[in-house]
Amino acid sequence: MHGMHARLPKNFVLEERLERYAAVIELEPAALAGRWAEASAPLGEKPFREVRLDVGCGKGAFLVASAQAEPDVLFIGLDAEPVCVAYASQHIMEAGLRNALIVPAKGSDVARIFAAGELAGMTINFPTPFPRKKEASKRLVALERLLEYRMVLAEDATLAFKTDHVPLFSFALTQFELAGYEIVCKSDDYRADHPDAPLSEYEERLAAAGARVHALIARVGELAEPPIQNASLSLVDYLPDDLHGLSYIPHGMQGTVVNLRNRRDREASRIAP
Numbered sequence: 001m002h003g004m005h006a007r008l009p010k011n012f013v014l015e016e017r018l019e020r021y022a023a024v025i026e027l028e029p030a031a032l033a034g035r036w037a038e039a040s041a042p043l044g045e046k047p048f049r050e051v052r053l054d055v056g057c058g059k060g061a062f063l064v065a066s067a068q069a070e071p072d073v074l075f076i077g078l079d080a081e082p083v084c085v086a087y088a089s090q091h092i093m094e095a096g097l098r099n100a101l102i103v104p105a106k107g108s109d110v111a112r113i114f115a116a117g118e119l120a121g122m123t124i125n126f127p128t129p130f131p132r133k134k135e136a137s138k139r140l141v142a143l144e145r146l147l148e149y150r151m152v153l154a155e156d157a158t159l160a161f162k163t164d165h166v167p168l169f170s171f172a173l174t175q176f177e178l179a180g181y182e183i184v185c186k187s188d189d190y191r192a193d194h195p196d197a198p199l200s201e202y203e204e205r206l207a208a209a210g211a212r213v214h215a216l217i218a219r220v221g222e223l224a225e226p227p228i229q230n231a232s233l234s235l236v237d238y239l240p241d242d243l244h245g246l247s248y249i250p251h252g253m254q255g256t257v258v259n260l261r262n263r264r265d266r267e268a269s270r271i272a273p
Helices: 014-020 061-069 082-094 107-113 133-138 143-152 166-178 201-208 254-271
Strands: 050-055 073-079 100-104 119-125 153-163 181-187 214-220
Touching: 014 082, 050 061, 050 107, 061 073, 061 082, 061 100, 073 082, 073 107, 082 100, 107 143, 143 153, 143 166, 153 166, 166 181, 166 214
Parallel strands: 050 073, 050 119, 073 100, 119 153
Antiparallel strands: 153 214, 181 214
């Protein structure tokens, strides 16, 4: 989801991988809406205690670690990238998990896959930022998406969001407020605050690059009337004034930041005495 792709091994055949791990890939998820906990339970066992969704699960490291920690909870990983689906399903089967599944779908499909109030929790880890204004509707934390999530989240459910992208995080804060969510907690250095929390593959690479993870946990709150989008949709508008002081430039904005730096430097040189 985040736009950084790992190189595939030479012997990687996507179709063969998808077929080999098909037992944990649900190709008709809408048919299970409202009965995921019962229908996904192993034969002869009681339904799962609750259902949680990992949107944009990538290769599944975070999903697998979460499922291992709570075997009585059903964890569903959602990803539209076939390579990620193949790797995540492989990791689930190799871990011997009976409480994790992969759904090949987009974040915009959530409302048709789950019934009202079916999810006890959602995570959105390091989604693609889509910095340009015209692509704002594709963001998983855009107002429209957050309103859709409200429909499938249980009354006391939580939605956790993590990103290394400060402009996206700033934008997301405006969207959660507009969509009527209550921010339960917020961190500008999630890994320092939660050193033992499960890691995704992407976060491991971020740490090596010196990035800090920004995170929030929210609950559905009151929404008195349909919200009106009043936030700036271009992530450029959420960059700091001092671009030269940036120690880390989030993925996807390197070229933008360099161009803005050069433009501001030229403007400063023209007005200098």
